[in-house]
Amino acid sequence: AQSVAQPEDQVNVAEGNPLTVKCTYSVSGNPYLFWYVQYPNRGLQFLLKYITGDNLVKGSYGFEAEFNKSQTSFHLKKPSALVSDSALYFCAVRDTGGGNKLTFGTGTQLKVEL
Amino acid sequence: KAGVTQTPRYLIKTRGQQVTLSCSPISGHRSVSWYQQTPGQGLQFLFEYFSETQRNKGNFPGRFSGRQFSNSRSEMNVSTLELGDSALYLCASSPMTGLVETQYFGPGTRLLVL
Numbered sequence: 280a281q282s283v284a285q286p287e288d289q290v291n292v293a294e295g296n297p298l299t300v301k302c303t304y305s306v307s308g309n310p311y312l313f314w315y316v317q318y319p320n321r322g323l324q325f326l327l328k329y330i331t332g333d334n335l336v337k338g339s340y341g342f343e344a345e346f347n348k349s350q351t352s353f354h355l356k357k358p359s360a361l362v363s364d365s366a367l368y369f370c371a372v373r374d375t376g377g378g379n380k381l382t383f384g385t386g387t388q389l390k391v392e393l
Numbered sequence: 394k395a396g397v398t399q400t401p402r403y404l405i406k407t408r409g410q411q412v413t414l415s416c417s418p419i420s421g422h423r424s425v426s427w428y429q430q431t432p433g434q435g436l437q438f439l440f441e442y443f444s445e446t447q448r449n450k451g452n453f454p455g456r457f458s459g460r461q462f463s464n465s466r467s468e469m470n471v472s473t474l475e476l477g478d479s480a481l482y483l484c485a486s487s488p489m490t491g492l493v494e495t496q497y498f499g500p501g502t503r504l505l506v507l
Contacts, residue, residue, distance in 0.1 A: 313495075321501075322498040322499050322500045322501050325495050325496070330493045371436075374449070379449070379485075381426075381438065383435060383436040386436075
């Protein structure tokens with residue numbers, strides 16, 4: 280069975296500094312990986328996904344993610360954090376058995392401070 | 394295009410009752426998935442429907458059921474509610490035109506069971 284791990288419950292960063300939210304995965308077969316963000320009392324918003332190809336995936340709102348097959352990681356990054364980036368971030372992997380089932384990590388709370 | 398809509402947004406029920414939640418996918422999307430989000434268990438997959446057929450099912454008891462209509466709208470039903478069913482229920486839709494689809498989430502229905 281596939282799984283993802285987000286080792287940090289919370290990440291604090293100062294506005295203007297680069298941010299990284301970590302994710303590692305475990306899948307049999309090709310990994311299809313996603314990042315979503317959730318603001319309070321809202322649903323999940325899609326940020327980016329990795330299917331194949333370039334290891335650096337660019338997404339919405341200036342976010343990007345680096346896929347590393349040897350380290351089985353898919354870390355989310357942004358060069359310069361904004362206070363408005365403060366939210367709950369989820370990494371997810373799609374089930375290899377077909378269909379759209381996503382297995383999510385436990386989430387990382389990002390707090391960007393002035 | 395309008396996003397995924399879910400009704401109602403908030404619901405209060407008592408133990409033993411049943412509840413039906415509704416999801417209207419993005420126009421043209423044919424796959425609808427449901428997820429449960431709780432503080433303790435995180436985001437968990439309930440089921441997926443495609444062309445009115447259940448394609449995937451998560452590890453939830455039979456009290457949780459769903460269906461999809463010919464216009465791709467979906468409903469999920471929870472019978473004999475328990476306190477532990479209190480959660481945010483998220484619906485997601487995808488077009489099913491490619492290999493790895495992005496799922497777009499609705500705002501969720503927050504269910505409180507008393």
